[in-house]
Amino acid sequence: MVSNLSEFEEINVLASEANWAWPEALRYIFRPRDVNLLVAESVNEFVNVIEQKRIHTTIVDIDSEKLNGLATIKIIRMNYPLLPCILLTSAAGEAVLSKALRLDVFSVIDKPVDMSILREQLNRLFMKKYNSNIFAE
Numbered sequence: 001m002v003s004n005l006s007e008f009e010e011i012n013v014l015a016s017e018a019n020w021a022w023p024e025a026l027r028y029i030f031r032p033r034d035v036n037l038l039v040a041e042s043v044n045e046f047v048n049v050i051e052q053k054r055i056h057t058t059i060v061d062i063d064s065e066k067l068n069g070l071a072t073i074k075i076i077r078m079n080y081p082l083l084p085c086i087l088l089t090s091a092a093g094e095a096v097l098s099k100a101l102r103l104d105v106f107s108v109i110d111k112p113v114d115m116s117i118l119r120e121q122l123n124r125l126f127m128k129k130y131n132s133n134i135f136a137e
Helices: 022-033 043-052 069-079 094-102 115-130
Strands: 011-016 035-040 057-061 085-089 107-110
Touching (some): 011 022, 011 043, 022 115, 043 069, 085 115, 094 107, 107 115
Parallel strands (some): 011 035, 011 057, 085 107
16 A cells, blocks of 8 residues: 655654664665664664654664564564565575565665665665655665
8 A cells, every 4th residue: 555755744764773884874875865764772662663753664684683683573563564674684595585575574685785775675665655756866
């Protein structure tokens, strides 16, 4: 189902914290588009942020030391089954892809993340889900 974004609506993306320059790299894509980046370090933080703000998509790093990526997505799916999710992993093997498919993950992206691929996936996601080209070149 497509739900259009209002031109006045705040756009929020929730991402998992990482022990690399990940949030800064995301801000490079988001800031020029006026997209807000929210960062969570734990499953509880993910849930708290989702309960308090309208989140348009999540980006979960399956390799995060502080966060079990697949468990986080399972918990999000229990209460927010339609919230789009992009999964990042350094080991996109058959087992991870199979689990991601079962959890209805929108996209799985290999790490290190190619930011142009991430932007393309965000563009696909926002066109499909929100009929918005905010991430188009």
